[in-house]
Amino acid sequence: MSTYSLHDLDQIVIDSLASVDALGTTEEFRERENELEGKRSPFAILQKTLGSLDADGRREAGARLQNARAAVRSALDAKWIVLAKAERDATLERDRLDLGDTVVSAITWPAEAGHSGLVASTQRSLEDVFVGMGFTVADGPEVETDWYNFEALNIPPAHPARGMWDTFYVELGEPETVLLRTHTSPTQIHLMEHAVATNSLPIHSVMPGRCFRRDTPDARHLATFHQIEGLVVDRGISFADLAGVIETFTRAYFGPDIESRLRPAYFPFTEPSAEFEITCTICRGDGCRTCSQTGWIELGGCGMIDPAVFEAVGIDAGEWSGFAFGFGIDRCAQMRHQIADMRALIENDVRFLRQFA
Ligand code: PHE
Secondary structure, three states: OOOOOHHHHHHHHHHHHHHHHHOOOHHHHHHHHHHHOOOOOHHHHHHHHHHHOOHHHHHHHHHHHHHHHHHHHHHHHHHHHHHHHHHHHHHHHHHOOOHHHHHHHHOOOOOOOOOOOHHHHHHHHHHHHHHHOOOEEOOOOOEEEHHHHOHHHOOOOOOHHHHHOOOOEEEOOOOOOEEEOOOOHHHHHHHHHHHHHOOOOOEEEEEEEEEEOOOOOEOOEOOEEEEEEEEEEEOOOOHHHHHHHHHHHHHHHHOOOOOEEEEEEEEOOEEEEEEEEEEOOOOOOOOOOOOOOOOEEEEEEEEEEOHHHHHHHOOOOOOOEEEEEEEEHHHHHHHHOOOOOOOHHHHOOHHHHHHHO
């Protein structure tokens, strides 16, 4: 063990500070810390010699020793901060991910993004077909009063035709019965009322939207489904105009191989009325489970506006005539893409959804 003298204390401090300054790594710091300031340091050794001094000398020398040791201690603390930071920075620098190479080459590009569902994109293409034929697109409420969904459409309360639509009622009776619309036909009423109020007849519009029926879902029906309604009110409109629009639409949307046909039917708000059917695209007309072996799929209904409807909204049936149609958007998606069971549209199975990206 070296011997030290209190006379050398200043020199010891100078040498110690120089040694602290020369420390290059935290590892070296740990190795040398004890001999610079700890139990093996000159200060600890000198401390032991204080016992041989008288009381005054011990107090004075003790204070000098303590100050000297504190100076070295604080130099060590400061040095530790510098060394540790330098080493941490070096580690971070070494381990940094190179976003320019490593990461970008590991991910797929472009990143995978979501897309519209099949029903939404079908609705958009149907709108496009009708816009191309000169129609505008309008929107109506999903929650309706009994008047819009039924009465104004020539279906008075307790009329047997109400059985054609299994209705979800929100509120029964006074002051008004409120329900979820069972078809998009109530939007016709809103449009005609608006045209009368703003004196803006004629009307050539389509109205897509969500409808609701108390139906048990099966291969061709959903309880929540979508229709697109069409309404033309103008002067001199005839059934031939209606048939022409239906035929033009069918060819534009389904292509030349698919035939359409109109079959006599009954709707309270049109007269005459027809059902609009197309060749079943699943079996191409041969008959299958989806079309109940008929070879045809019903898309919707249509007909000439009944004068009782014109009367309900205040349109003069002597001056104006018109037609309406309404058919299933989900059913169009089903037929366009040969989806045997329509329930696939609401199951959200990504393997199904991905096919229509
Ligand atoms: N709203 C009828 C239905 O959903 C379809 C239809 C619309 C019929 C327009 C005639 C005219 O059953």
